[in-house]
């Protein structure tokens with residue numbers, strides 16, 4: 001998924017230190033997963049936001065697909081780079097307490113599979129905010145509604161995806177649901193039925209400190225500006241609606 005080109009710094013190559021470094025982009029939903037995992041575990045890290053429209057050479061040398069997030073792990077005076085959000089979150093889960101994946105193998109496999117569902121949904125979200133006209137937007141909304149219906153059936157009674165423990169699945173879905181907090185503020189999608197398990201889950205995720213800290217205070221405005229630059233139907237609806245009140 002391609003994201004915004006501006007409002008990012010262009011750092012020099014990070015110098016090896018003792019802390020983990022998360023190479024990020026301010027709007028990237030996959031980065032948010034890694035930040036949430038790091039914060040849930042209370043691990044100190046440095047976040048470096050880069051410009052994905054002008055990728056630094058050091059980043060391209062470390063990230064085979066040229067994508068954020070990238071986790072730089074200090075090792076013997078240099079950095080080892082871990083790429084792909086799932087690999088990063090799994091690495092953090094294997095090295096830092098508390099465990100965010102369930103211990104039971106079948107339940108863990110189910111959680112890993114649902115992380116993939118969250119990733120596939122991010123592709124659909126991209127199609128939603130780039131849909132060229134009202135008919136395409138509505139077609140994507142209906143696809144999303146079918147997905148959201150699946151989640152409602154898969155969700156535990158709560159508060160989290162699998163029950164009473166926050167997990168990596170929660171970290172993977174939180175950025176998906178955050179999009180709709182912003183989109184619904186100017187064009188209601190009616191994807192989350194009031195009183196549903198999904199509504200309660202979305203509220204719990206939005207209030208979770210690790211989730212709130214995964215984006216900067218200007219996120220909602222920056223996301224709307226980014227969507228408006230896509231010049232699709234949702235961007236037009238955003239331009240014609242009042243400014244978002246910041247919720248993050």
Ligand SMILES: N[C@@H](CCC(=O)N[C@@H](CS)C(=O)NCC(=O)O)C(=O)O
Pocket residue numbers: 001002003025027028029030031052066067068069083084085086
């Ligand atoms: N499968 C990757 C997806 C990461 C991804 O798509 N990152 C986007 C930003 S949200 C990116 O870096 N895009 C730049 C590009 O594709 O050139 C993951 O889970 O980490």
